[in-house]
Amino acid sequence: MTTLVNFSSPSGSDGRGEWRTAVKRALLFALWASVVATGRFGLAQTPTLYVIGGQGVTLTGTEVKEVYLGDKVFSGSVKLVPVDNAAAREAFLSKVMGMTPSKYESVWTKKAFRDALNPPNLLSTDAQVVEFVKRTIGAVGYVSTPPSDVTIIQKF
């Protein structure tokens, strides 16, 4: 029966060879494990997010956060209609807003109570968000796949 690594007192040139082989195997195993773990457990970097805007939306990258916090409601004379994307919400909150879903909800509770503003509504998929943004004046959304035929405000 073969063993992956033989730790039994290597000696001489054969022993050194065994150690080298063992180290090589261990390194290869570590490399393989890291690749598997990265793919399996999502340790890979968070997906690229594209913030998109509908007709009449002129925003800078830094204003995106303000829009999703209810601090910016208008773009010029156009009322902004931000929508959340269930498929990319967690990544968006973490990457762009720097907060947890619970904190985000809490922020909007206060915003509604204090300023009479309603939180962004929720759509399920990238395709729905793109479609909504295309056909809604002032709409702002975010997707995780590169969109077409729509203005990309900022890439995160």
Add this chain to the structure above:
Amino acid sequence: MTRSAYDGSHRKHMVITGRRITENQFSSPPTLESNRRRIGVGNRDRLKDVQDGSRRRKAPNWARQFLLAATFTALICGPTHAAVAQSDSERIAELERKLEQSQQTIEEMAARIQKLEMAGPQQQQAPAPGAQPTPPSAVANLPAKEAGHAHDAQPAPADQGIITLFGTPLHGFGDVGGLVTNAKSRRKGFTVGSLDFYLTPDFGANVRGLAELNFEVNSEGDLDVDLERFQLGYAFGDYATAWLGRFHTPFGYFNTAFHHGTQLQTAVRRPQFLDFEDKGGILPVHTVGLWGTGGVALGGGKLTYDLYVGNAASIEDGTLNMNMAGLTRFRPSFGTTVGYTFRGALEGLKAGLHWLRGDVQSLTLNNKTALNITGGYLVYPEEPWEFMTELYRFDNKDLTGGTGTHGSWATFGQLARTFGRWTPYGRAEWTNFNQRDPYFHDLETGRSYVRGALGIRYDLTSRAALKLEFRRTRTKEAGSDFQSDNAGELQFSIRF
């Protein structure tokens, strides 16, 4: 030659085969022996029969070979099988597509039914002239096909469990608890705090509203129902929104940030001097009137402002009355607050200055006082730390008695630190109300006091909190005597 050779070899083969069969499978060797003899005499018919019989007996071998061949063929013809499998997967995919379409149609129909059931139309803006895209409300109120988007999905509230009224989310707060105190004038035991509902409907791109209804149990144990806020507004932009109606008077930070939202505030109680008018508050925390508010970016942060004018308050039976129905003779109150929200390294820090002016009529004393309040606030409400402090300076002028202007002070500071679900906190309140000022003299709770409170809050969920608070209050009575009381209060508060 060929034929005989063939025959010979065949014969030989048959003999061998026959022997094998005999040895392995048949239990009657004499029959085979006689067959061999018959072959030996050249009886070809018999040989043929034997040959057939032998072939039949060889069936298991052929079956084995057939299976092998079939397996081999299957391997060779793999692509054919894959094609069949592929056609199956295509069929499944097609079925899935159809199912998805059906599901989408059902969802669209359900959305349509919901829209039809709603009494009022959804808010949103009118389309810009010549604009291709349609506003969300226009799309929302049309069936997908009418809107020209058979597969359009309508955005739904992020919180699916939310209650809606006329298509608008219904939010609210509630709290219950218990109080233990050595103050003789206070009731003890289990208590029902308040149940507060509010709606924030949109009536288009620029028009929005807020309605808040509060049910609370007063100190006598009776149920009071108050229209806490009812305001309708028009937003010109981020820089200006005009509100008309009854609103939270925008001074300081605490009054507009928490008000009846007990679950939002860390502590159990509001600072006493900021309490509601009918609960012993000495400030007009509500105003019925016109309010302009907005903000502009400035120096990396945001400059905010509030300007308001409304009905001046009256004092009736030692309590402030905000004159929601107007006044027999109009007396205005007006004020302003200018604040700054920091960004960058000081993200979350807010500071501001406020001023309020109004002539308050005391119906009990039949006099009039020019209420003049200035002050400021500094808050940092960002987790894990929460710090807030507010200061109020009163320079009230006696307009009837001519006793001059009287100065008073009120302030509080609060510090809290969150550790996971636990948030211990402390608060100190200090007031010095001049009793020569008719305003404070006439208010039932217009006595100077000092209060210290320590408490801990435990967040059961993001929407439910348990709070336990101990506080000690020293109230200045007539003369220079102080009366002290201690209290322990438990509160279970929720928001929805």
